[in-house]
Amino acid sequence: MKTKKFALRIIKLAKALNRDNVERRIGDQVLRSGTSVASNYRAALRGKSRSDFISKLGTIIEEGDETMFWLEIIVEAGILKKEMISDLYKEANEIVSIMVKTRDTALKNHKS
Numbered sequence: 001m002k003t004k005k006f007a008l009r010i011i012k013l014a015k016a017l018n019r020d021n022v023e024r025r026i027g028d029q030v031l032r033s034g035t036s037v038a039s040n041y042r043a044a045l046r047g048k049s050r051s052d053f054i055s056k057l058g059t060i061i062e063e064g065d066e067t068m069f070w071l072e073i074i075v076e077a078g079i080l081k082k083e084m085i086s087d088l089y090k091e092a093n094e095i096v097s098i099m100v101k102t103r104d105t106a107l108k109n110h111k112s
Helices: 002-016 021-045 050-076 082-111
Strands: none
Touching: 002 021, 002 082, 021 050, 021 082, 050 082
């Protein structure tokens, strides 16, 4: 599952950050949002209804976008070089794009 592999990569990133106060807090944020992508995807697959599925997709999109934000902060604050997390950022963007398309399709089918 792509989202689970993504969550495991986020965990490794969070572990790799220094333990000073700022990096710890940023690490906690990226860890929370990045792993939430996978847990909410799993919950979406077990959704009680189509509306529940669509709602959970929205949560995944929000958490994925927040993860991208924290990855940008990590680079722009000089914590890590862009090259070190560019693949992770690209993966987050791909997941968000997939979930947007999936939600759009689910919404269109739900209205039919």
